[in-house]
Amino acid sequence: MTTEAHDPTRGDDGPPNFIRDMVEERLRQRPDAPVLTRFPPEPNGYLHIGHAKSIALNFGLAALAPQGGCNLRFDDTNPTTEDTEYVESIQRDVQWLGYQWSGPVRYASDYFEQLYQWALQLIREGKAYVDSQSLEELREGRGNFHAEGRPSPYRDRSVEENLDLFQRMRAGEFEDGQHVLRARIDMSSKDVKLRDPLMYRIRRAHHHRTGDAWPIYPMYDWAHGQSDAIEGITHSICTLEFQNHRPLYDWFLDAIGVAEPRPHQTEFARLNLTYTVLSKRKLQRLVRESHVDGWDDPRMPTIAGLRRRGVPAAAIRAFCERIGVARRDGNVDVSLLEHHIREELNASTRRVMGVLRPLKVTLENLPDDFQVTIDAPYHPEDPSFGARPLPLSREIYIERDDFMEDPPKKFFRLAPGQEVRLRYAALIRCVGVVKDASGEVTELRCTWDPETFKKNPPDGRKVKGTIHWVDAKAAVDAHVNLYDRLFVAEDPNAADDFLSTLNPRSVERLRGCKLEPSLAQLLPGHSVQLERLGYFCADLDSAPGAVRLNRTITLKDAWAKIAARQT
RNA sequence: UGGGGCGUCGGCAAGUGGUAAGCCAGCGGUUUUUGGUUCCGCCUACCGUAGGUUCGAAUCCUACCGCCCCAACCA
Numbered sequence: 001m002t003t004e005a006h007d008p009t010r011g012d013d014g015p016p017n018f019i020r021d022m023v024e025e026r027l028r029q030r031p032d033a034p035v036l037t038r039f040p041p042e043p044n045g046y047l048h049i050g051h052a053k054s055i056a057l058n059f060g061l062a063a064l065a066p067q068g069g070c071n072l073r074f075d076d077t078n079p080t081t082e083d084t085e086y087v088e089s090i091q092r093d094v095q096w097l098g099y100q101w102s103g104p105v106r107y108a109s110d111y112f113e114q115l116y117q118w119a120l121q122l123i124r125e126g127k128a129y130v131d132s133q134s135l136e137e138l139r140e141g142r143g144n145f146h147a148e149g150r151p152s153p154y155r156d157r158s159v160e161e162n163l164d165l166f167q168r169m170r171a172g173e174f175e176d177g178q179h180v181l182r183a184r185i186d187m188s189s190k191d192v193k194l195r196d197p198l199m200y201r202i203r204r205a206h207h208h209r210t211g212d213a214w215p216i217y218p219m220y221d222w223a224h225g226q227s228d229a230i231e232g233i234t235h236s237i238c239t240l241e242f243q244n245h246r247p248l249y250d251w252f253l254d255a256i257g258v259a260e261p262r263p264h265q266t267e268f269a270r271l272n273l274t275y276t277v278l279s280k281r282k283l284q285r286l287v288r289e290s291h292v293d294g295w296d297d298p299r300m301p302t303i304a305g306l307r308r309r310g311v312p313a314a315a316i317r318a319f320c321e322r323i324g325v326a327r328r329d330g331n332v333d334v335s336l337l338e339h340h341i342r343e344e345l346n347a348s349t350r351r352v353m354g355v356l357r358p359l360k361v362t363l364e365n366l367p368d369d370f371q372v373t374i375d376a377p378y379h380p381e382d383p384s385f386g387a388r389p390l391p392l393s394r395e396i397y398i399e400r401d402d403f404m405e406d407p408p409k410k411f412f413r414l415a416p417g418q419e420v421r422l423r424y425a426a427l428i429r430c431v432g433v434v435k436d437a438s439g440e441v442t443e444l445r446c447t448w449d450p451e452t453f454k455k456n457p458p459d460g461r462k463v464k465g466t467i468h469w470v471d472a473k474a475a476v477d478a479h480v481n482l483y484d485r486l487f488v489a490e491d492p493n494a495a496d497d498f499l500s501t502l503n504p505r506s507v508e509r510l511r512g513c514k515l516e517p518s519l520a521q522l523l524p525g526h527s528v529q530l531e532r533l534g535y536f537c538a539d540l541d542s543a544p545g546a547v548r549l550n551r552t553i554t555l556k557d558a559w560a561k562i563a564a565r566q567t
Numbered sequence: 568u569g570g571g572g573c574g575u576c577g578g579c580a581a582g583u584g585g586u587a588a589g590c591c592a593g594c595g596g597u598u599u600u601u602g603g604u605u606c607c608g609c610c611u612a613c614c615g616u617a618g619g620u621u622c623g624a625a626u627c628c629u630a631c632c633g634c635c636c637c638a639a640c641c642a
Contacts, residue, residue: 015588017580081641139639190569202640217640220641240572241637241642243637267572323590327573328580331578332579333592335592336590353601380601463600466599531603532601556602557602558603
């Protein structure tokens with residue numbers, strides 16, 4: 001029997017959802033039916049984990065069909081906010097997540113000419129007109145939830161005049177704001193969106209792709225559905241806030257005469273995460289005001305940030321599968337994301353040792369030239385990870401947190417007179433504490449029990465604690481950044497000012513950390529588990545002589561809970 | 568006080584007339600030279616509320632309540 005390799009990007013492992021049901025039903029009726037979706041970001045910011053949900057959905061749906069595909073299309077209709085930096089980062093992030101769009105990258109700006117021709121058609125058919133009111137007049141005329149809109153005095157211009165004005169708009173004869181092109185729908189509609197929405201505005205701005213070719217730019221509603229139609233998209237998936245746009249989406253498709261089968265819009269709830277901010281505006285502000293070190297700061301929920309933090313793409317995919325897709329707004333607990341990060345890293349990383357806050361320990365009863373090399377496995381459950389040689393001599397470093405002069409109950413680590421196991425080595429007993437003038441502990445004097453080297457004590461005594469350590473001579477120095485959540489509020493969006501809920505200790509930059517020698521060669525972007533401490537990833541600038549680690553996430557810590565209860 | 572949506576365990580989320588899956592979190596235990604992992608339990612939801620239809624309703628009907636989105640020449 002051959003097992004078909006499961007494609008992790010296929011997206012059918014999570015709970016069922018109404019959109020997938022819809023697509024599967026279509027495929028039941030016609031197995032060769034095309035399923036063409038698209039991921040349509042505006043290139044005005046970096047992708048974040050909320051986008052990952054949409055990406056996983058769109059690519060996952062397309063993968064359901066033999067004739068499936070998902071396009072990457074930049075919705076680049078607003079040149080003043082868009083930039084190629086974002087065009088590039090978005091492509092990089094989508095691919096890093098493990099997805100490949102079908103065919104070339106698409107741009108709404110590729111369709112500007114077609115859109116323009118369709119607009120001329122609508123004008124000729126009396127379905128669009130040039131309005132020359134000011135912004136204020138336009139707003140006033142649109143009315144509000146309680147007041148109907150009033151027709152613009154320009155609403156009944158002749159086709160000829162409209163054509164002439166619109167062509168001159170396109171030719172660049174007018175200034176920004178002088179005219180707009182509007183669809184002639186219904187100024188008295190209860191749906192404000194249908195009160196003659198704007199199709200074009202004059203914007204004499206340089207576009208990142210079309211340069212100065214166009215002085216007019218289409219609005220979202222006029223560009224999006226038409227782009228879908230041009231590409232033959234079957235399922236136009238978007239988030240809930242676009243529900244109000246669906247009647248318009250359909251109106252424009254009707255107006256230009258796109259017949260069935262044609263694209264249809266379906267909405268789902270966007271992702272919200274606890275202790276996280278996912279609005280582009282807010283993320284932008286964090287970057288602009290330097291509350292973080294850029295879009296790829298490891299504390300950012302951006303794909304670039306998560307990547308630099310050491311979060312595997314597979315963990316993000318699994319998370320997106322797990323949270324499901326529905327129409328109700330929610331707030332997903334960030335611990336679910338953390339669960340998937342740990343799950344993935346637990347299976348994929350080597351276990352090694354490193355000491356973050358070193359405390360020197362001298363093993364008194366060992367000779368000065370004592371030296372052993374321990375063969376230590378890289379993974380406790382998976383021998384295929386192999387092993388590495390671990391040197392140990394008379395002086396080692398242990399974690400400061402692993403020693404307490406006056407320990408509380410259930411502290412299974414080092415304390416005066418107490419015994420612990422050195423991971424992969426032997427039991428040691430603390431027989432002396434050296435302090436400096438200020439009373440700070442600077443060194444521990446311990447004895448090494450050779451009878452317990454790599455085996456349990458012959459006398460049957462039980463020692464519950466095992467601590468990590470690094471040989472002092474062989475240690476590799478490193479800088480390690482410890483990250484915590486960026487916000488202290490469960491819902492930063494609920495605060496008057498989300499910045500007031502910023503976590504002042506979201507990063508701790510440690511110097512002089514001591515790592516076992518095998519870590520000197522850790523490649524940038526690669527992850528390991530530092531035993532008992534968590535998962536760490538070598539930063540972009542990490543090098544053999546200057547190792548830089550980012551902590552992706554801690555291990556679950558039962559002791560932390562016990563200790564918290566005791567205080 | 569308009570229009571469009573949505574309300575199932577602490578958080579996600581199945582279920583769409585036959586008597587409430589699963590995951591996360593939390594709690595307890597097992598295994599363990601990581602207080603990690605694994606494994607095993609517990610977490611006993613009157614399905615927003617109130618009526619109604621039905622032998623039977625989270626699922627159908629009615630009313631009410633609550634939350635989200637829409638009045639950008641943003642997407």
